[in-house]
Amino acid sequence: MFELLKTDSATKARLGRLTTAHGTVDTPVYMPVGTQASVKALDPRELLEMGTQIILGNTYHLNLRPGLDIIRAAGGLHQFMNWGKPILTDSGGFQVFSLAKIRKIKPHGVEFRSHIDGSLLFLGPKEAMEIQRVLGSDIAMVFDECPPHDAPAKEQRHAVERTIRWAKECREQPRADGQKVFGIVQGGNNAALREECAKALVAMDFDGYAIGGVSVGEPEPEMLQAIEFSVPHLPAHKARYAMGLGTPAQMLELVARGVDMFDCVLPTRVARNGTAFTRRGAFGIKGGAYKADFGPLEEGCDCFACKHFTRAYLRHLLKVNEILGLRMVSVHNSHLFIKVMADARQHLAAGTFGEFYREFIAHYVPSQKVLAARKAASNER
């Protein structure tokens, strides 16, 4: 499924290619998030124009609304949302542990109340895989337990034990035609737990491996550490996916640490509040400084928004709550995330990734506002 084309000489970065039932995906790759069968504010044409190779869908959300019957009747998630390229579906584990009101963790899953209407539901390895089978995603994720970053050591250990046991159960469930399944490494910020979890999953021979329990409110150094604790125990010839991450700079930090795949709601989420990403960091377009600024959101950007509209116009739209404003900032931000990964691939192919990476990080000024927004992003995943 994953072809490792090249490994960088200066860093652990890798150039690769995933093959799925709906086409190939060049890595490193950023995957726009379509939690509820729509990447927020964007249409499929816009996604294709910006170079989207693969998007995410979500088991927990789609199972609640519209429900499996409808997606089954539509012929699967691709058909339902009219997206012909690959889809990766998250298992719902993250949402059950972050959004839902848990009633009881049982041996084969979790009894919880829907965050929509409070109805009593059950999701475990069997259910999550069955839902993903019906959704017909190209890549399904195992049902894992994702504890908060500040969970006590005992809870982290139990989460790893359950995650391993549930991964094994997921491994044995029926799949859609050609559907691949990724395991998820948990273990918080504990090196031994991360190693244990990774090794147990690798022994089960999944099609790829994700690193979960990151982007759950922890400080960035801890996040990077959790990745560093996990990656060395994952096989080189399988894809590696850091779940729910990150800013453009964070994605490059993780590419340099050997991660191939990313998903993050930040580009569309912060767009709705008027925050635009650039290669130098993010800025609030609603600021008075942009009132009469007739340049594009980012100089040199060739996205649809930057080709057609000025900062002054987009600022106006956002100030008066016109939908086109948040649409266009969503286009620009998503395009940038995709383009930064495309640039990484180009530099990997040319053997210049190390320099590109160092320069990017040196010029990127992280925004505290954006980092704070990450903490509020859980109900979009």
Place this chain on the structure above:
Amino acid sequence: MFELLKTDSATKARLGRLTTAHGTVDTPVYMPVGTQASVKALDPRELLEMGTQIILGNTYHLNLRPGLDIIRAAGGLHQFMNWGKPILTDSGGFQVFSLAKIRKIKPHGVEFRSHIDGSLLFLGPKEAMEIQRVLGSDIAMVFDECPPHDAPAKEQRHAVERTIRWAKECREQPRADGQKVFGIVQGGNNAALREECAKALVAMDFDGYAIGGVSVGEPEPEMLQAIEFSVPHLPAHKARYAMGLGTPAQMLELVARGVDMFDCVLPTRVARNGTAFTRRGAFGIKGGAYKADFGPLEEGCDCFACKHFTRAYLRHLLKVNEILGLRMVSVHNSHLFIKVMADARQHLAAGTFGEFYREFIAHYVPSQKVLAARKAASNER
């Protein structure tokens, strides 16, 4: 400016062509409404794809936000919003009398408080024309007084007197290069007032004539009557514009009565609540009946939404508040309004308008919900 190409033999319908500084407009025409320099939820590409020939902007709203300085610095409204085709701007009269808190009506305009921040402002013929000059619209409207439909006779008379006096003042103001100006006929549901107002305006020789004081909450028969009271007093060789109207069926009723131009916020307004227009009437796409309906919003429609998405998918998006849902219903509805007018033109050219019109009306079932929505639409104009 207006070329009358053909008059229907069976009705008063006319085929025509407007020539403006930014290109020609074939009539009858529906003009999407971009009150705040954006047709709600749509981008210019989508507008062009659906065949939009001309859009509206609004003096009152644009003068408040972003303000004239910014639009002047951008080089005018076309440049500011990146719209290369014709723009008609309303004068702000309607908004001052419907949205703002009026402090005092004076001989040369109205002192009022902004509906945004309560600041004290003044708008009259001179100010409205100066704002429209800076906006650089292709067609400017005179500053009129638009009383409520149930205003007493004395108020209607005063409104007509002021409207005539203000029209004369507007006529004398400087304009943008090539900018045309339309007079607005007021007079409520009073035949004599309508005639008096129309005749006085015609004597001033405007580039076209609008019928105002319609779509202000009056029942449909009264609206049709107000049009019928006005049209006979307008010259055949000038364009006629019914302001703020209507549904597809109402537009055809008015085309058959000799009206050439229409603007209405309904297509995008009701879209945001999940109401889709069809040639048979409107329906609420959020209804349970469409849960697993995998047909397009309207059979045979070739809009972007109908070509790409099903009712079931759009219903889901609207139910879970995904922006793509209201975007796509806005696309479909606006496309339909434009297409119905294109069909009217085609039938006028072919000499079959009467039949087309009768059949359309016979099959169109007006929705009470849509008619109610019109009453709430004033702050979008």
